[in-house]
Amino acid sequence: MISIDKIGYNGKMIRDLEDEQGPNVKVIVPPKAKQDTGLFTSEQFQKSEDGAIVTCPAGHQSRSRKQTAGETREVYTFSANDCRECPLLSQCMAKPPTGRNGRSVSKKLYEAEYARVDARAKTDTYREVRQVHPAVERKFHELVNHHRARRVRYRGTAKVRLHAYITATAVNVKRLVKLLSGKLCAQAN
Ligand code: SF4
Structure with missing residues (x-):
């Protein structure tokens, strides 16, 4: 399982990460x-399988489609x-169309992926994960910005892994020292 900030609300990224x-x-x-x-939402417009x-909702069909920038x-x-x-009409458009075009509706290209993560966001697991997310995010910030974890000096998976382990160990030792010194201070008072 991976927890991402709102930048991760991206259908293609979700599909790639969840790919079996x-x-x-x-x-x-x-x-x-x-x-x-207060008007019909895009979910109320049905897209054919292809x-x-x-x-x-009134049963009319549109074949006129354009892909947005960013695809x-x-x-x-x-x-x-x-x-x-x-x-x-009054449930679909704020005012009647004046030109050649009627209602436009935008459909996401990765609807199944968005529906999946939206449903997951209503579960207890989601709430539990999001509760610990900020603490983990802060630790990544520390690793990247104070321990240069964004890059490594070595080539090859084994050496890169070793580098990551050593960096993580250093950060954990720092945390332990902080926790212990806090406890010692509390005992001294
Ligand atoms: S206003 Fe247009 S798009 Fe909306 S339900 Fe009626 S025919 Fe369909």
Whole structure:
């Protein structure tokens, strides 16, 4: 299991990390807050299996899709004529369309991955992991910024591993000294 800050809320990264043929680790990441506009959300628009068509709550279909910069989303646009005559218009758009385009809806390219981490974020495991996350994050900060753990001087996995073990041991000894000196001070008082 790996716990990442909100920068890890990235479908491709989640897919790569959870790949059973690859790292195969479960990702714990805070979900993105969703804005409540009171209008139909993108989840209420159904994407076909091949991703070619999206169907809106009124049953109309859009084949007009464009990929966003960063290639994490696709935007589908519905026909303005369909939207203008739609009985559900007030639940779908803040105002009727004026041009050729009706409602646009953005669908994530990695919906299954986002759904998985969103569901995980409602579990007790998520709460427990996120509670200890800041302490671990601080330790990484110390390793990287005070012990140059971002780079090693040697080549080869074995030497790199040894370097990491020695650095981690030094950090643990520092921690032990801090804890013990705190205890000793408390006893002396
Ligand atoms: S307003 Fe347009 S996109 Fe929205 S439900 Fe109606 S037809 Fe579909």
